[in-house]
Amino acid sequence: MLRDVLFVYTLFTFFYFVVLNGLYLFLTLLAWRQMGSDVRARGYLGLDEVFRSPLTPGVSVLVPAFNEQAVIVESVRSLLALRYPSHEVVVVNDGSDDETLSVLREAFELAPVRKVFRDSIATKPVRGTYVSRNHPNLLVVDKENGGRSDALNAGVNAARHPYVCVIDADSLLEEDALLKVAKPILDDPDLLAATGGTIRIANGCTIDHGRVVEVRLPKSRFATVQVLEYFRAFLVARVGWSRLNALGIISGAFGLFHRSLLETVGGYWTETVGEDFELTLRLHRYLRERGEPYKIAFISDPVCWTEVPTEFSTLGRQRRRWQRGLWEALRRHARLIGRPRYGVLGLVAMPYFVLFEFLSPMFALLGLVVTVLWWLVGGLSTVYFLAFLAVSIGLGLLLTTAALALEEFSYQRYRKRREVARLLAYAVLENIGFRQLHDIWRALGYVDIARGKREWGAQQRRGFATTD
Amino acid sequence: MTDGGVDRPQPVVLAADDDEDILELVAFRLERSGYTVLRAKDGEEALRLALEAKPDLAVLDVMMPKLDGYELTRRLRAEDATSRMPIILLTARAQDADVQAGFDAGADDYLRKPFSPQELRARVQAILGRR
Amino acid sequence: MELLGLVILVLVAGSMLFLLTLVGRRSWIAYEARRRDAAVAALRPAAIELIEDVADPPALRGVDAEVFAELLGGYSLVVRGASRERIAAYFESTGAVDEQLALLRSRRAWRRATAAFTLGDMGSPRAVPALLGALDDKRRAVRAAAARSLGRIGSDDAIEPLITAGVERRIPRDVVSLALFDIGTPAVPRLLELTRDDEPLVRAASVELVGYLGNAGDSGPLPAMLRDTSADVRAAAAGSLGRLGASTARDALIDALDDRVPSVRVAASRALGQIGGRRALDGLLRVAQADEHEPAAAAARAAARIDPALVVHAAGRADAGPYLREAADLVEL
Numbered sequence: 062m063l064r065d066v067l068f069v070y071t072l073f074t075f076f077y078f079v080v081l082n083g084l085y086l087f088l089t090l091l092a093w094r095q096m097g098s099d100v101r102a103r104g105y106l107g108l109d110e111v112f113r114s115p116l117t118p119g120v121s122v123l124v125p126a127f128n129e130q131a132v133i134v135e136s137v138r139s140l141l142a143l144r145y146p147s148h149e150v151v152v153v154n155d156g157s158d159d160e161t162l163s164v165l166r167e168a169f170e171l172a173p174v175r176k177v178f179r180d181s182i183a184t185k186p187v188r189g190t191y192v193s194r195n196h197p198n199l200l201v202v203d204k205e206n207g208g209r210s211d212a213l214n215a216g217v218n219a220a221r222h223p224y225v226c227v228i229d230a231d232s233l234l235e236e237d238a239l240l241k242v243a244k245p246i247l248d249d250p251d252l253l254a255a256t257g258g259t260i261r262i263a264n265g266c267t268i269d270h271g272r273v274v275e276v277r278l279p280k281s282r283f284a285t286v287q288v289l290e291y292f293r294a295f296l297v298a299r300v301g302w303s304r305l306n307a308l309g310i311i312s313g314a315f316g317l318f319h320r321s322l323l324e325t326v327g328g329y330w331t332e333t334v335g336e337d338f339e340l341t342l343r344l345h346r347y348l349r350e351r352g353e354p355y356k357i358a359f360i361s362d363p364v365c366w367t368e369v370p371t372e373f374s375t376l377g378r379q380r381r382r383w384q385r386g387l388w389e390a391l392r393r394h395a396r397l398i399g400r401p402r403y404g405v406l407g408l409v410a411m412p413y414f415v416l417f418e419f420l421s422p423m424f425a426l427l428g429l430v431v432t433v434l435w436w437l438v439g440g441l442s443t444v445y446f447l448a449f450l451a452v453s454i455g456l457g458l459l460l461t462t463a464a465l466a467l468e469e470f471s472y473q474r475y476r477k478r479r480e481v482a483r484l485l486a487y488a489v490l491e492n493i494g495f496r497q498l499h500d501i502w503r504a505l506g507y508v509d510i511a512r513g514k515r516e517w518g519a520q521q522r523r524g525f526a527t528t529d
Numbered sequence: 530m531t532d533g534g535v536d537r538p539q540p541v542v543l544a545a546d547d548d549e550d551i552l553e554l555v556a557f558r559l560e561r562s563g564y565t566v567l568r569a570k571d572g573e574e575a576l577r578l579a580l581e582a583k584p585d586l587a588v589l590d591v592m593m594p595k596l597d598g599y600e601l602t603r604r605l606r607a608e609d610a611t612s613r614m615p616i617i618l619l620t621a622r623a624q625d626a627d628v629q630a631g632f633d634a635g636a637d638d639y640l641r642k643p644f645s646p647q648e649l650r651a652r653v654q655a656i657l658g659r660r
Numbered sequence: 661m662e663l664l665g666l667v668i669l670v671l672v673a674g675s676m677l678f679l680l681t682l683v684g685r686r687s688w689i690a691y692e693a694r695r696r697d698a699a700v701a702a703l704r705p706a707a708i709e710l711i712e713d714v715a716d717p718p719a720l721r722g723v724d725a726e727v728f729a730e731l732l733g734g735y736s737l738v739v740r741g742a743s744r745e746r747i748a749a750y751f752e753s754t755g756a757v758d759e760q761l762a763l764l765r766s767r768r769a770w771r772r773a774t775a776a777f778t779l780g781d782m783g784s785p786r787a788v789p790a791l792l793g794a795l796d797d798k799r800r801a802v803r804a805a806a807a808r809s810l811g812r813i814g815s816d817d818a819i820e821p822l823i824t825a826g827v828e829r830r831i832p833r834d835v836v837s838l839a840l841f842d843i844g845t846p847a848v849p850r851l852l853e854l855t856r857d858d859e860p861l862v863r864a865a866s867v868e869l870v871g872y873l874g875n876a877g878d879s880g881p882l883p884a885m886l887r888d889t890s891a892d893v894r895a896a897a898a899g900s901l902g903r904l905g906a907s908t909a910r911d912a913l914i915d916a917l918d919d920r921v922p923s924v925r926v927a928a929s930r931a932l933g934q935i936g937g938r939r940a941l942d943g944l945l946r947v948a949q950a951d952e953h954e955p956a957a958a959a960a961r962a963a964a965r966i967d968p969a970l971v972v973h974a975a976g977r978a979d980a981g982p983y984l985r986e987a988a989d990l991v992e993l
Contacts, residue, residue: 104774105805107835109737114838115624115872142597146624174989177982179953194993195603197630236592248804248832270595448665455668462675469682473689481683485676550704550734557708621738645741646712 067435074428081417082456088301089463095300096471108240112146119147119222125212126152129230130160134168136230139271141196145239149198153216156206165201169193182214182328210329210336217323229314232367233271241363242317254348254355255318257311258363259295262288273366278480281371285487286495292464303359307405313337315365335386342394349403377502384506387419422503454492461488539565540657545575546590558646572596576604579611586657591620599634606635615656699727707731711743717750729756733781748783757784764790769799776802780809788815795821804835811839819847827862840869848874855881860890871900879906886912891921902931910937917943925955933962941966949981960987
């Protein structure tokens with residue numbers, strides 16, 4: 062009896078992986094088609110026109126900052142230098158207990174101003190607001206600590222322009238990134254509700270005065286594996302889902318929204334660590350229920366460079382936190398799961414998030430343990446076992462290689478060929494160790510959820526490596 | 530340039546733009562009109578050249594790496610050696626707020642891209658002719 | 661299972677091979693890039709000499725011809741006037757314009773769009789009829805590229821079709837607006853006529869553009885539009901009156917400070933800030949102290965533009981309200 066159960070479970074695990082990877086393959090095909098037309102569209106994009114036009118609406122770039130003294134000045138400088146006709150940078154100091162506010166004050170000659178906020182979204186109290194003497198389009202909001210969502214909501218209240226772009230404090234946007242992520246919305250503001258851009262990994266890159274001047278792979282093994290993860294997540298998954306108009310997440314590290322829409326849906330939810338995912342689902346829900354056609358799109362061309370965790374403990378905390386965020390958002394919007402009313406998002410994306418994102422650590426780890434045990438007690442032939450490994454690893458490898466090929470085809474950011482070789486090697490090695498470690502972290506996330514854990518945990522900030 | 534038989538040194542103009550095509554076009558235009566042109570590819574290089582060579586006029590792009598045109602103008606105004614050096618901003622940043630920011634930073638003139646090379650020369654001549 | 665394993669392995673091997681070919685492609689791309697960079701450096705002086713009318717362009721072929729064309733295409737975006745005309749003449753003489761006109765009839769939409777866009781870079785007026793035709797292309801991207809190029813070339817014949825296409829939403833409004841903006845003052849008379857159109861969106865868009873393209877003399881019909889039935893039109897008219905600096909409209913704008921729609925009050929405040937005048941100050945101060953967020957903030961700022969000292973003084977009073985205090989702080993910066 063037990064043998065049968067275990068056998069069925071092994072088979073189930075196998076099919077689980079085939080379905081998951083089949084879905085990913087489908088997304089990969091969609092992504093290839095999209096990339097093909099994106100590459101061709103470069104010849105007539107018309108970004109220059111957006112930049113030149115006095116009628117182009119302004120964008121308020123919101124930067125929530127908590128204890129970011131190491132990176133905030135460089136990050137703000139790069140944001141102020143963005144190529145966009147009219148934008149402002151709103152830094153929200155979320156009650157940092159380090160020198161974040163002081164370094165800003167010194168670097169930008171801040172002067173206090175009694176700015177009046179819109180009271181659209183309730184937030185923790187604001188302690189003060191400052192404008193830069195040299196950069197009139199920089200606004201610094203100093204408030205009591207309330208978390209990232211709360212800081213962003215304060216930013217929305219303070220924002221001057223009709224659009225807001227949400228950025229992380231430790232990120233660097235490329236010069237044209239704001240133009241590129243805004244263009245689709247500006248062309249069709251009634252249809253496009255929000256757009257998101259690509260996040261790329263800055264670890265290992267040479268950064269000079271807030272610009273990435275040379276793209277290199279990180280030295281850290283953890284960071285290099287994440288390069289592959291981010292390729293799969295951004296260049297394949299999001300491009301694919303976006304094409305189906307089922308994009309479940311506009312990353313909080315690089316997203317553009319109509320300010321009025323954010324105000325209407327009540328801003329970010331402060332009771333979650335997955336606030337970007339939850340907001341995107343809430344937007345979908347609101348827009349679907351409103352009944353008019355809409356789109357939430359991912360644009361792969363605009364790039365935001367960000368630092369990723371390289372230490373075991375910090376990375377682990379991040380993945381556990383993501384798992385919690387996933388749970389919190391899915392629970393809040395459970396009614397979308399499987400409902401045709403919510404289109405491809407409800408029918409396909411939501412079940413995908415539940416089965417293949419949230420529950421996958423459980424299936425993966427259990428499946429691995431069961432299969433290995435089964436093989437050890439002789440229930441599985443070695444050939445069968447090897448074939449099983451070949452399939453599960455092979456499928457993953459296929460997808461990663463496809464993602465790398467997509468990057469090669471459209472962007473070729475990594476100049477050195479030996480770096481591509483290194484990435485390929487990691488694509489194989491990833492399956493032996495990192496994948497399992499990642500699943501363990503996410504399984505620990507279940508424990509956190511069960512325990513009712515709430516806070517963010519400490520971040521790791523070393524500052525950008527600058528050549529001066 | 531001669532003046533009553535005495536050779537005056539050619540006025541020196543500093544041109545700064547991170548786009549090499551534009552930099553060379555501006556330099557060519559001005560050299561053709563009898564100026565000596567110093568070239569800079571970014572704001573820091575421009576600042577260094579300006580303080581070293583103390584040119585008679587500067588034509589600066591705004592959107593440059595390392596130090597943008599506005600900040601560069603402010604710094605030049607803050608230094609005794611260059612505080613009265615005429616500065617023309619030549620830039621694609623063309624909104625009213627940008628023009629205002631340019632004059633607030635201390636620029637003497639603001640020329641939007643797309644620009645006419647003839648007009649640039651005319652403005653340079655107008656400013657330097659007054660001196 | 662074993663078969664599946666084999667299949668997967670084959671697929672993996674295949675995809676790795678594909679990836680490696682793409683990487684191999686890099687050597688070719690890098691080689692091409694180096695050649696092009698060398699060609700750019702060598703040909704740039706010739707391009708500048710053409711633009712500056714110093715020398716005739718050299719006879720070129722192959723990669724050199726392409727690079728030269730790209731250089732000139734780039735220059736056509738940053739220069740105006742006679743320089744730009746010389747660039748257009750070059751493209752005509754090498755047959756490049758004809759080439760693009762042929763591509764404009766391609767069956768692939770992206771080729772048509774790229775051709776439509778490139779014709780704008782080239783700047784030859786001969787492309788106008790074909791581009792006007794492309795405004796009716798079945799693909800949006802092609803229509804948008806054609807609109808942009810008609811603006812860049814500066815064709816008066818395009819004014820009417822562009823406005824119609826924008827109104828009918830066949831071309832994104834931001835693209836149409838900039839194309840009209842590029843065409844400039846010749847578009848003003850037609851735009852002024854359209855301010856009397858039946859569609860409120862047409863009236864609003866037209867009057868907004870008049871504010872950017874016209875001058876104070878064109879502002880005649882605008883004050884009456886401050887009493888239009890549509891709030892969008894009233895706000896756009898106010899904005900344009902400010903931009904045109906039409907001081908004769910001051911009283912009408914002061915009346916508009918009492919409009920029932922906040923966005924109109926905002927626009928009227930801004931316009932009065934640009935036009936100035938002591939009479940405007942009373943109304944602005946009132947709005948700054950009593951109105952809701954957006955109009956009050958705009959009015960406070962506008963008042964500070966007209967008379968900063970007065971605003972600083974008024975902000976000191978107990979009943980000043982937060983908006984005047986904010987504006988005063990900004991003045992003192």
